[in-house]
Amino acid sequence: MDDMLSRARFENEDGMVLKDEEVDANFCKSTRTRVKRQSTPPLNEFNEDDYDGEWRLIGRFLKTMTTDASMTREEASQLQKKAYRYFLRNGKIWRLPKRRNDAPLRVVA
Secondary structure, eight states, X not given: OOSOOOOOOOTTXXXXXXXXXXXXXXXXXXXXXXXXXXXXXXXXOBOGGGOOTHXXXXXXXXXXXXXXXXXXXXXXXXXHHHHTTEEEETBEEEEOOSSTTSOOEEOOO
């Protein structure tokens, strides 16, 4: 009673099984290979020409994480609170989903 599993028998099973040394060598070869990753655009890229007004300010804030020096503290605080719901991807502004499994929405201005 080896393993109590039923399976089809082959005539020459000994030739099908690798020796322990061959298994270890093949395992090491497969773990050493690396997959070449595709290059992705930088996360903080932002196309300012696509947006105007408040959306441009939000995009600039998401890109640099700093507010404009000409803004008052209250304006800067409001901008930061509003920008918290958005993120940049491929130079565009996207809104975070409200529910966990929903897709993000692209802002079109």
